[in-house]
Amino acid sequence: MRRDATEKAKGAVSSGKTQTKPKRSRPFQVADEIKSWVVEQGLQPGARLPSEPEMIERFQMSKGTIREAMRLLQAQGLIATKTGPGGGSFVGEVTTDRAHALLANFFYFKNVSIDDIYQVRVALEPENAASLAGQLSAAKLQELRAIVARYERPADSVEEERAQHIDSLLFHAKLAEYAEKSILGFMIGFLAEIQNELTVYKRLYSKPNHELWREGRDHQIALIDALREDDPDRARRIMQQHMELARRLMEDQEAVVMKRFIAE
């Protein structure tokens, strides 16, 4: 099938400047065309795209331009390339990790606070807990119990408590992973990740609060039971209490600031 969409490139007919020129440079044009082409053809992940020489022929543009277009798509996770025979460019499904990273970059300059994150987590996590009730295999429930066991004992030092807190985030990340196919799961996973990326200081004055910590652990244990017993409402209720508690635990922690552009 000849796709002679070629001669539009040079824009021979651009005499009238009646319209504002978005002035999209050529690599962007090519990237756009490839995107719509993929959509029109209904190509699925793994499908093969034309080779570089074919692209050069099709778009009547130089190798450099085509390659820059490919990089644009690659950065978005839309294509992947392989060298060697049988190699080439292929349609790629954007991975969860990459999507998380791309999103995190958006928040890099936004000075996200712990409280911003909890505002959303408080709303989302109970919903996720409810929707997971009765859905988890025995193996997965066991996995959750194993995580909780890692911070059974109250923390002695600030450092240890911090480590336990990271583990506790892992608990939520796991729950998100089990719901990963849903938008809900994706967002919860993302929140757990950026919360992890925040540099948390200003914890100097506050000593570890064993009461609250124990209460939080008990929540998680009770939650696992509710999940096992297929009781969505109870799971939701427990998670809600747990989130409000966690929010309080974080209250005296100030800082902010994402520490890096997340690579991939």
Add this chain to the structure above:
Amino acid sequence: MRRDATEKAKGAVSSGKTQTKPKRSRPFQVADEIKSWVVEQGLQPGARLPSEPEMIERFQMSKGTIREAMRLLQAQGLIATKTGPGGGSFVGEVTTDRAHALLANFFYFKNVSIDDIYQVRVALEPENAASLAGQLSAAKLQELRAIVARYERPADSVEEERAQHIDSLLFHAKLAEYAEKSILGFMIGFLAEIQNELTVYKRLYSKPNHELWREGRDHQIALIDALREDDPDRARRIMQQHMELARRLMEDQEAVVMKRFIAE
């Protein structure tokens, strides 16, 4: 300069194959280095990056390679470029639109359903309404009233109802815009956008339900009042009812499928 720039890539000391080689190609390496450089220097949006010739000198790589690296960063919204004197590459803050677009691509192959979206909206929108209570200027409240006015009259045809539904999504998008600095606002705005992008068919059998529609409109009017009167709890309650209603309204609509990669 002869070809001696080449052997630096492999790392002269790579005798043992002890480690797995991620084998990141040169444009990716350059992009990574620039990213960390930006973070280390604490560069802010608008800050200038080295020019192409300087990059070529610094990295000892060809112009093409440097340019491909720039495209990688550009696709993520991390830099922007300008031609001419005073031009060059600049650190760019990722825009909301671009972040929405990159995220939407992630869901392209995921077969998102209306119900997936509502699962999250039901959880998030009431929270947003509550946090907006008492925060909106008279002008913004007026803007919301104007939107509601657009669908004061019940729809006669299916097409008209569909148009009204789009307008109704605009109401929620506005609320998200007013909260745009928060993660919450970002996510709600995103959901409104992809819901808009979903091709909604299978509405053939169901005739417009005027009762439910009127109820929804009344919710929005009551919500505006609650926002004006700084009553977070009432705002949350109303929005919750509204979301559950909207979910029911959507119940008989099947389809799925995102219709395109969103460009930018």
Add this chain to the structure above:
DNA sequence: TAAGATTTGTTCGTATGTATC
């Protein structure tokens, strides 16, 4: 308006690296 300077944008030819057979 026009010319010149500056910086990115684009092309072409050629050479190198890599994976498959």
Add this chain to the structure above:
DNA sequence: GGATACATACGAACAAATCTT
């Protein structure tokens, strides 16, 4: 090991955009 098919990389020249004078 050699042949093949593909992406990757280099370098020099030219084009286009945009700011300054």
